[in-house]
Amino acid sequence: MSSHSNAQTLLLLPGDGIGPEVTAEARRVAEIVAPDLVLEEGLLGGASFDAHSEPLTASELARARRSDAILMGAVGGPRWDGAPRDKRPEAGLLALRKSLDVYANLRPAFCFPALASASALKTALVEGLDILIVRELTSGVYFGQPRGIETLPSGERRGFDTQSYTSGEIRRVARVAFELARRRLKDGRGTGARFGGVLSCEKANVMESGVLWREEVTKLHQEEFGDVPLTHMYADACAMHLVKAPKDFNVILADNLFGDILSDEAAMLTGSIGMLPSAALGEPGTPGLYEPVHGSAPDIAGQGAANPCAAILSLEMALRWSLRRPDAADRVWRAVDAALAAGARTADLGGQLTTKQMGDAVIANL
Numbered sequence: 001m002s003s004h005s006n007a008q009t010l011l012l013l014p015g016d017g018i019g020p021e022v023t024a025e026a027r028r029v030a031e032i033v034a035p036d037l038v039l040e041e042g043l044l045g046g047a048s049f050d051a052h053s054e055p056l057t058a059s060e061l062a063r064a065r066r067s068d069a070i071l072m073g074a075v076g077g078p079r080w081d082g083a084p085r086d087k088r089p090e091a092g093l094l095a096l097r098k099s100l101d102v103y104a105n106l107r108p109a110f111c112f113p114a115l116a117s118a119s120a121l122k123t124a125l126v127e128g129l130d131i132l133i134v135r136e137l138t139s140g141v142y143f144g145q146p147r148g149i150e151t152l153p154s155g156e157r158r159g160f161d162t163q164s165y166t167s168g169e170i171r172r173v174a175r176v177a178f179e180l181a182r183r184r185l186k187d188g189r190g191t192g193a194r195f196g197g198v199l200s201c202e203k204a205n206v207m208e209s210g211v212l213w214r215e216e217v218t219k220l221h222q223e224e225f226g227d228v229p230l231t232h233m234y235a236d237a238c239a240m241h242l243v244k245a246p247k248d249f250n251v252i253l254a255d256n257l258f259g260d261i262l263s264d265e266a267a268m269l270t271g272s273i274g275m276l277p278s279a280a281l282g283e284p285g286t287p288g289l290y291e292p293v294h295g296s297a298p299d300i301a302g303q304g305a306a307n308p309c310a311a312i313l314s315l316e317m318a319l320r321w322s323l324r325r326p327d328a329a330d331r332v333w334r335a336v337d338a339a340l341a342a343g344a345r346t347a348d349l350g351g352q353l354t355t356k357q358m359g360d361a362v363i364a365n366l
């Protein structure tokens, strides 16, 4: 937080691939809806590796900590495939998430009315879809120790990772899911859904960490959230149900790995992964990290073809959750909605607009 002035700072970390193209459009939107916001720009991922031989430098991390919010573009690409694993672009992003302790990753899957027919699913299944995935982001198999690749006496190699969760890690992210579900139900969102409150998923049938996950979520529910409906489901069944009847869900709570997979799946329900924003939040008063759910898309990078909506909607989430500017956030949301309603489409949505033209279409509706 900026302690010595009232000015709020948004740090842009465009990253790699289509990251710079889509964050440039979010930046233009920010300059209009929050002209007093101090915008800074830094390096993350491959871009940082090229400049400093590190995917996240200590000084960039320090600057991120001092910001009120961070808007990331995307990281990674085949160019850095040969880099040592701890120097890869993704390692920079994981270090940023871990260092900021942004453990609760909010990934809304919302189907804009104009895009209902763009989904791979039948329109009726996704029309009016409004679900929220809460993904644990700073623990689990992404970070568990030990991990590595070793050579066995037989000469065979063995790769291993550790899936690990403490009760505290489970409880703190579950609390966020319950609180958000409670608030959504109060706002009339997801009230008609079959699993109307929190749907928590794991693989308690085969994993010890899954057993603990289920126990801790159940306990917390009994202690503090008896008014919010809770359902448990195995993660594989959840993946299946998500394409069978997506509107049965309201808030889905998942660990880091299952949440990663389910959020890509949920993205396709809404028409395109190019539409989905996300917010990663830690304790109150600490900066949030905002990222499009899509990756760096090296196949279309540099062509001006990427959809900037996920980045623009990530800005919308930053305005809402970290910068406490709900009016500006509403304005951005309505502009995206109106641009889509007027027929603005990038290639991923079956249209022909360039990244910048899509940005123009949103800005024209602000």
Ligand code: IPM
Residues within 6 Å of the ligand: 075, 076, 090, 093, 260, 293, 295
């Ligand atoms: C995501 C991405 C990241 C993840 C990668 C880029 C490390 O897939 O944010 O969903 O796996 O968390």
Ligand code: MG
Residues within 6 Å of the ligand: 260, 261, 264, 293
């Ligand atoms: Mg992912």
